[in-house]
Amino acid sequence: MAILVSQYFIIGTMFGGCFLWINRRRRKALRNPWTVWRIRYVSGTRYEWVDLLGPHGETVSTLLLSTWAWDRGKLVNHGTREIWFAGDPAKYGVVSRPGGRDMRYAYVSRIYKPPRLTFREPGAPPVPDGGRHSKD
DSSP states (O other): OHHHHHHHHHHHHHHHHHHHHHHHHHHHHTTSOOEEEEEEEEEOSSOEEEEEEOTTSOEEEEEEEOOOGGGTTTSSOTTOOEEEEEEETTTEEEEEOTTSOSOEEEEOOSSOOOOOOOOOOTTOOOOGGGGGGSOO
16 A cells, blocks of 8 residues: 555656646746747647747747647647747747637657658759659
């Protein structure tokens, strides 16, 4: 019985510490003003990212959204074109829909990188008739 109680205590302490750490960083990010950013939404099998886009469409920062599996695609999705962001785009911050509702913590991840499925050699001409999987 004591082993079971100690396991619950350890797991509860780990989850509680994690939630407190995220909450502290979220409060720290909210000290910055909200700014409007154009975005590109990137979705993977387990995670979702937003690319914060500069004035000419270049990627300024790629942020991993801290969401549960059942909440993916609810705050932002492929139809979302702009979001509000408070924080440091090079590190972490809070992402929200315009208006400040439904906030999510977002951060630059060194481990989890978004899938980049649209790779094309710079300056390469488009492949005629659909490329490798064409009917020829």
